[in-house]
Structures are given as C-alpha cells and as structure tokens.
Amino acid sequence: MTPPSATGAPGPAALLAFEQVSKVYAMGDNRVHALRDVSFTVAPGEFCAVMGASGSGKSTLLNIMGCLDRPDAGRYTLDGRDVGALDDTRLSRLRLRRLGFIFQSFNLIPQLSVERNIELPLFYLGWDSAHSRARARELAARVGLDARLTHRPSELSGGQQQRVAIARALANDPAIILADEPTGNLDSATGEQILGLLQTLNGDGRTIIMVTHETDVGRYANHHIHMRDGRIARETP
Amino acid sequence: MTPAPPDPQRFVPRLHAVGRNIRLGIENLWLHKLRSLLTMLGIVFGVGSVIAMLSVGEGASRDALNRIRRLGSHNIILSSVKPIDESQDSQRRRTAAYGLTYDDVRRIREGIPSVRRLAPAKLLRKPARVGRRTMEIRLAGVTPDWFDLVRRERIAGRLLTAEDEGGVKNAAVLTEHVARTLLAAGAILGRHVGVDGQFLEVVGIIRGEPERGGGLQTPDRANDVYAPLAFVRTRFGDVDMQMKAGEYSREEVELHQCIVEIDRIEHVEPAAAAIGRMLAETHKHDDTRIQVPLALLREARETKRTFNIVLGSIACISLLVGGIGIMNIMLASVTERTREIGIRRAIGATRRHIVLQFITETIVLSTIGGLLGIGLGLLIPWLITRLAGLPTVITAWSVALSLVISVGVGLVFGIYPAARAARLDPIRALRHE
Numbered sequence: 001m002t003p004p005s006a007t008g009a010p011g012p013a014a015l016l017a018f019e020q021v022s023k024v025y026a027m028g029d030n031r032v033h034a035l036r037d038v039s040f041t042v043a044p045g046e047f048c049a050v051m052g053a054s055g056s057g058k059s060t061l062l063n064i065m066g067c068l069d070r071p072d073a074g075r076y077t078l079d080g081r082d083v084g085a086l087d088d089t090r091l092s093r094l095r096l097r098r099l100g101f102i103f104q105s106f107n108l109i110p111q112l113s114v115e116r117n118i119e120l121p122l123f124y125l126g127w128d129s130a131h132s133r134a135r136a137r138e139l140a141a142r143v144g145l146d147a148r149l150t151h152r153p154s155e156l157s158g159g160q161q162q163r164v165a166i167a168r169a170l171a172n173d174p175a176i177i178l179a180d181e182p183t184g185n186l187d188s189a190t191g192e193q194i195l196g197l198l199q200t201l202n203g204d205g206r207t208i209i210m211v212t213h214e215t216d217v218g219r220y221a222n223h224h225i226h227m228r229d230g231r232i233a234r235e236t237p
Numbered sequence: 238m239t240p241a242p243p244d245p246q247r248f249v250p251r252l253h254a255v256g257r258n259i260r261l262g263i264e265n266l267w268l269h270k271l272r273s274l275l276t277m278l279g280i281v282f283g284v285g286s287v288i289a290m291l292s293v294g295e296g297a298s299r300d301a302l303n304r305i306r307r308l309g310s311h312n313i314i315l316s317s318v319k320p321i322d323e324s325q326d327s328q329r330r331r332t333a334a335y336g337l338t339y340d341d342v343r344r345i346r347e348g349i350p351s352v353r354r355l356a357p358a359k360l361l362r363k364p365a366r367v368g369r370r371t372m373e374i375r376l377a378g379v380t381p382d383w384f385d386l387v388r389r390e391r392i393a394g395r396l397l398t399a400e401d402e403g404g405v406k407n408a409a410v411l412t413e414h415v416a417r418t419l420l421a422a423g424a425i426l427g428r429h430v431g432v433d434g435q436f437l438e439v440v441g442i443i444r445g446e447p448e449r450g451g452g453l454q455t456p457d458r459a460n461d462v463y464a465p466l467a468f469v470r471t472r473f474g475d476v477d478m479q480m481k482a483g484e485y486s487r488e489e490v491e492l493h494q495c496i497v498e499i500d501r502i503e504h505v506e507p508a509a510a511a512i513g514r515m516l517a518e519t520h521k522h523d524d525t526r527i528q529v530p531l532a533l534l535r536e537a538r539e540t541k542r543t544f545n546i547v548l549g550s551i552a553c554i555s556l557l558v559g560g561i562g563i564m565n566i567m568l569a570s571v572t573e574r575t576r577e578i579g580i581r582r583a584i585g586a587t588r589r590h591i592v593l594q595f596i597t598e599t600i601v602l603s604t605i606g607g608l609l610g611i612g613l614g615l616l617i618p619w620l621i622t623r624l625a626g627l628p629t630v631i632t633a634w635s636v637a638l639s640l641v642i643s644v645g646v647g648l649v650f651g652i653y654p655a656a657r658a659a660r661l662d663p664i665r666a667l668r669h670e
C-alpha cells in the first residue's frame with residue numbers, strides 16, 4: 001500500500017505504528033488515563049495479541065487502531081497515514097477499505113439474515129446485489145455456514161454467530177482484522193474453532209490484532225503486548 | 238482463499254443505494270406493523286383531507302361551469318315565486334295572483350338596451366295521455382327562442398317555429414323521457430298527446446337533461462312537453478286549479494319564467510340589477526326571483542373557500558400532528574437501534590450513509606401513509622357526494638400533490654432523527670445495550 005511517510009520513525013516494515021499515544025477520559029472532575037504514552041508497531045502479517053487485566057486499556061487501544069477513535073496525544077499511523085488528522089468521513093472510508101472488526105458480543109444486526117449481515121460492508125462499498133450475494137455465499141461457505149444463509153442471528157449458536165461476524169469482517173477483503181475478545185462469550189471448544197479460523201486467516205497473510213485476557217489464548221499469536229494501567233508492561237518479541 | 242478485491246466496475250453508486258435503503262426501510266417498518274400503522278394515521282387523515290378539499294373545490298367550480306354552460310352565461314333567469322307573506326285567509330278564499338306578467342316582459346324588452354332576446358314561459362303541471370298510457374308532465378309554453386337560449390340537443394323531428402307561435406298551433410316537442418314513457422315504440426312524430434282535453438301533435442323530440450344540484454327553476458326537466466306559448470295561453474288561460482291537501486287552490490300566474498339574453502357578458506350583472514329595480518317598482522310583494530348563472534361562479538368560489546378553510550385546517554393539523562408522531566417514532570427507533578448504528582459505523586458507514594438510511598425510512602413511512610391517505614381521499618369525496626349531494630371531482634394533480642406532501646412531511650420530520658442517528662459516537666453506540 002502507501003509507503004510509510006518519511007517522518008514515520010518506525011521501520012519501513014510497519015503496517016501500523018503508535019508513537020507516544022495517550023487517551024484520557026474526563027469523568028467529571030477526575031481524569032482517567034486509559035492510555036499513557038503507548039508506542040509500538042505492528043508489521044504486516046503479524047498475529048498480535050493484546051493482553052492485560054480488565055480496565056488496563058486494551059479496548060481503548062483497539063478502538064484507536066480500528067480508527068473508531070483518535071488519540072488525545074501522540075501519533076497513530078496506518079499505512080503511513082496519520083489517522084489523527086483525518087476527518088470522520090475519511091476514518092469511515094479507512095475502516096471500510098482496510099479493516100475488519102470482530103467483537104466479543106458478535107454485534108450482528110438482528111433483523112437481517114446471515115447473508116445480509118455478511119453483505120453489509122459490500123453495500124457500503126457500492127457493490128450491486130448480485131455480486132454481493134455471490135460473495136456473501138462464498139464467505140459463508142468458508143466459515144461453514146452455507147446452510148444457514150437465510151437464518152436470523154438469533155436462530156444461531158454463539159459460535160455460529162461469531163463465524164458470521166468473521167465472514168462479515170472478511171467481506172471487504174481487509175488487510176487488518178481487529179478482534180476484541182472474540183472468544184469471550186464462547187465455550188472453550190467453540191473458542192478454539194474461532195481461534196483456529198483466525199489463525200488460518202493469518203496464514204493467508206492477513207494481519208490479526210486480538211484483545212484477550214486469557215493467557216492461553218495468547219499462544220496463537222506471534223506478537224504479544226501486555227498492558228497495565230494504560231501502559232505497555234511487556235512486549236514480546 | 239484470497240477473495241477478489243472490490244472491483245470498481247461493480248460500483249453502482251447512489252441510485253442503487255436508494256433502492257436498498259427503501260427496501261431496508263420497508264423491512265424495518267414491517268417489523269413493527271401496528272406501530273407503523275398508528276404512526277401513519279396523521280398523514281393518512283391529512284392527505285385524505287387534502288384530496289377531499291381539492292375535490293370539493295374542483296367539483297364546485299366544474300358544477301358551476303356546467304350549469305352556466307347549460308343555462309347560458311349570457312342569460313338571466315326570472316321566475317315567479319309564490320309570496321309567503323300573504324295571509325292565510327285571503328289565500329284560501331280568493332285566487333292567488335302573483336308573479337311575472339306579460340307587461341313585465343314588455344317593459345324589460347323596451348327598457349333595457351342590452352337585452353337581446355327574451356324567452357317567456359308558462360309552466361303547468363298537467364296529466365298527459367296517449368292511448369292508455371298516462372303520466373304527469375310539465376307543460377311548458379315557450380317561444381321558439383327558448384330552444385336557442387337553452388341550447389338543447391334535438392333528437393328527432395323539428396323544434397317549435399314562429400309559425401307555430403303565430404298560428405297558435407297545437408305543435409309539441411317532447412323530451413326523450415316523455416316520448417319514451419308515452420309512446421314506447423313505433424312512430425312518435427305525428428302522434429297526438431292529450432293534455433287536459435287538448436290534443437297536441439308531436440313534432441320533435443329533444444334531450445331532457447336531468448337537473449343537477451337542484452334550485453334552479455328552468456323549464457329544463459326530464460318530463461317536459463313544450464308547446465307554443467300562444468297556444469298554452471289561449472287554451473289553458475292564466476288561472477290554474479290544483480288539488481292540494483284535499484282543497485282546491487287557484488293561482489293566477491301569467492308567466493312562470495322568463496329567460497333574458499344579454500348581448501355582452503359584462504352587461505349581464507348590471508342588467509340583472511336593472512331588471513331587479515324595474516320589477517321592484519311594480520311588484521309590491523316579493524313574488525319574483527332573479528337568477529344570474531354567471532353569479533354561480535361566485536357561489537362556487539364561496540363553497541370552495543368554506544371547504545378549503547375547514548378541510549385545509551384539518552389537513553394542516555393532521556399533517557403537523559402526523560409529522561410530529563413520525564418524528565417521535567423515528568427518534569425512538571434511533572434509540573432502539575443505537576447498536577445497529579454503531580455496527581454500521583464500525584463497518585465503515587459514513588454519517589451520510591446513516592442519514593440517508595433513516596431519512597429514507599421516514600419517507601417510506603410517510604409515503605405509505607400518504608398512499609393510504611389517497612385511498613381515504615378517494616372515499617371522502619364519494620361520501621360527500623352521496624350524503625351532502627355536493628359534486629366532487631378528483632383530479633390527477635391533487636393525487637400527485639398529496640404524494641409530494643407525504644414525501645415532504647417524511648423529509649422534514651425525518652431530518653432531525655436521522656441527524657441524531659448520524660451524530661452518535663460509534664464506540665458508545667456499539668456499547669449501547
């Protein structure tokens with residue numbers, strides 16, 4: 001994609017980079033430092049796990065990486081572009097073209113069928129219905145749900161819903177998949193399946209960034225970031 | 238496993254997104270059928286009133302135009318009316334004499350220069366007979382000019398001529414209805430109709446337009462038989478005996494009616510005023526009436542205005558209340574669907590996409606309401622015509638206008654909820670329960 005900008009301190013290999021990023025939430029009089037001077041880079045093709053205790057700032061970090069939020073201080077660059085300088089519409093476009101989200105609570109739209117949930121990103125990309133339908137079917141087949149196309153999310157098990165969410169996250173062919181505790185609402189066997197699926201996607205060359213607070217889930221990753229009180233406590237490698 | 242990247246060739250912008258948004262809107266409204274229906278009611282009644290209002294107005298003016306066309310825009314119609322202020326006693330004992338006189342007609346002809354032609358008429362209720370068939374007719378003694386002034390269509394034979402009048406001939410022109418009732422089939426022209434001991438020879442048949450809207454006493458009825466005025470006057474006289482409520486009443490009326498044709502349209506109303514003054518001089522009692530068909534236009538405008546005020550206010554209030562109701566429901570819907578909005582935003586929908594989605598849904602709601610309202614709007618005029626006897630005409634443009642109004646209401650009252658939806662912070666919206 002776009003080469004990293006000259007000012008971007010991280011090496012040319014970085015897909016995304018945090019430089020001294022801080023995020024502060026004002027709660028009445030006291031201010032909560034959700035992130036304090038966080039710096040790290042993620043290279044293309046990594047499987048990165050963000051771990052840490054509850055309230056340590058993992059979701060905040062992921063939201064900024066996902067262009068849903070902007071840093072209060074510091075710089076976040078994606079594809080070498082400074083995300084903090086982009087307006088709401090540009091951020092939306094960036095999410096639409098480059099990112100795919102997977103949430104702990106699946107976040108499927110309840111009144112839409114499996115097929116139409118998967119098609120959503122394609123709708124915003126302006127695909128016509130025939131092509132988006134074909135693609136939705138192909139993706140549903142990939143996550144093993146081709147027999148459930150017309151079902152509503154409420155008619156599916158948690159694991160199936162999460163697979164629909166993965167199919168939807170893949171529809172726009174994103175470079176980066178961001179997952180916030182994707183196995184948090186699933187039993188361990190189903191969770192394993194989902195993690196296996198993410199690993200396959202990583203094997204295809206997609207960058208995966210996953211938030212989790214279970215240490216054994218972290219073993220699927222090749223890059224670990226441990227958070228504590230809004231700071232990076234430990235990073236491996 | 239690598240999926241094809243979004244192909245720019247497949248990019249079909251805006252229009253197709255509008256179609257999808259409409260479909261999405263319909264689906265979402267369908268999820269809450271009852272709620273959507275109740276929300277629409279204001280629009281339904283508002284649009285219904287708009288169409289009803291316009292149909293009554295249109296009906297009134299078309300009706301007025303029709304009547305003017307039928308009665309003639311250049312005509313003034315004078316008629317005799319029985320005065321109501323006469324005491325009961327005198328009425329019972331003596332012959333009641335009232336109404337237009339031959340003298341009035343002469344003075345109008347001589348005294349008002351803008352008068353072109355006059356068509357005086359005597360109108361008598363009589364039983365008519367042909368062989369064993371009988372019917373109640375209205376015998377109209379008219380001059381040849383009458384047919385010209387009222388412009389009625391001749392179906393067979395001829396109309397009355399100056400010779401009929403001058404020679405006091407017993408010629409008669411029948412309306413279609415009378416001809417059919419008395420002389421069901423076979424040769425009609427040349428047959429004789431017995432009226433009160435007199436025999437009239439049928440010389441022609443004209444179309445008898447049924448009277449609409451009532452009120453106007455023109456010799457213009459379905460069961461009319463027309464004969465030369467001179468004949469009717471000499472054979473039947475000016476005194477008319479009628480059996481009424483077990484008593485005979487005697488009335489002396491020289492002329493029941495007179496159509497006055499004026500040379501130019503701008504002279505019609507001044508001439509009517511002059512005739513009014515002239516008649517007031519010689520008629521002590523209020524026993525004549527002057528009608529100006531042209532003035533019907535003004536009456537029509539009055540009717541139109543009354544209905545516009547009544548139905549117009551109902552329409553405005555309904556549309557306002559309906560619009561606010563729609564806005565209220567859409568605000569509730571935005572709150573309910575906060576999470577959905579968050580999901581869409583996370584996936585990459587811009588604020589504009591969200592605005593369009595919710596505006597479209599609101600417009601779909603108001604437009605469906607508008608369509609139902611059009612249904613109601615077709616029903617109300619029908620009822621008005623059935624129950625109040627007012628003519629109504631539904632025009633295509635009033636239906637089109639209603640649709641525009643419905644879309645407009647959706648647009649106006651949809652903007653705020655849609656803006657609220659678009660302003661939501663994606664992260665907070667995603668966390669919303």
Ligand SMILES: Nc1ncnc2c1ncn2[C@@H]1O[C@H](COP(=O)(O)OP(=O)(O)OP(=O)(O)O)[C@@H](O)[C@H]1O
Pocket residue numbers: 025026027032033034052053054055056057058059060061213
């Ligand atoms: N919108 C907000 N307003 C105020 N404070 C916030 C907001 N979002 C997060 N915080 C605070 O920021 C800190 C980090 O929150 P964050 O959600 O990133 O934690 P987390 O690591 O994801 O926790 P968990 O594992 O429980 O999801 C917390 O102290 C939280 O209370």
Ligand SMILES: [Mg+2]
Pocket residue numbers: 058059060180
């Ligand atoms: Mg979290």
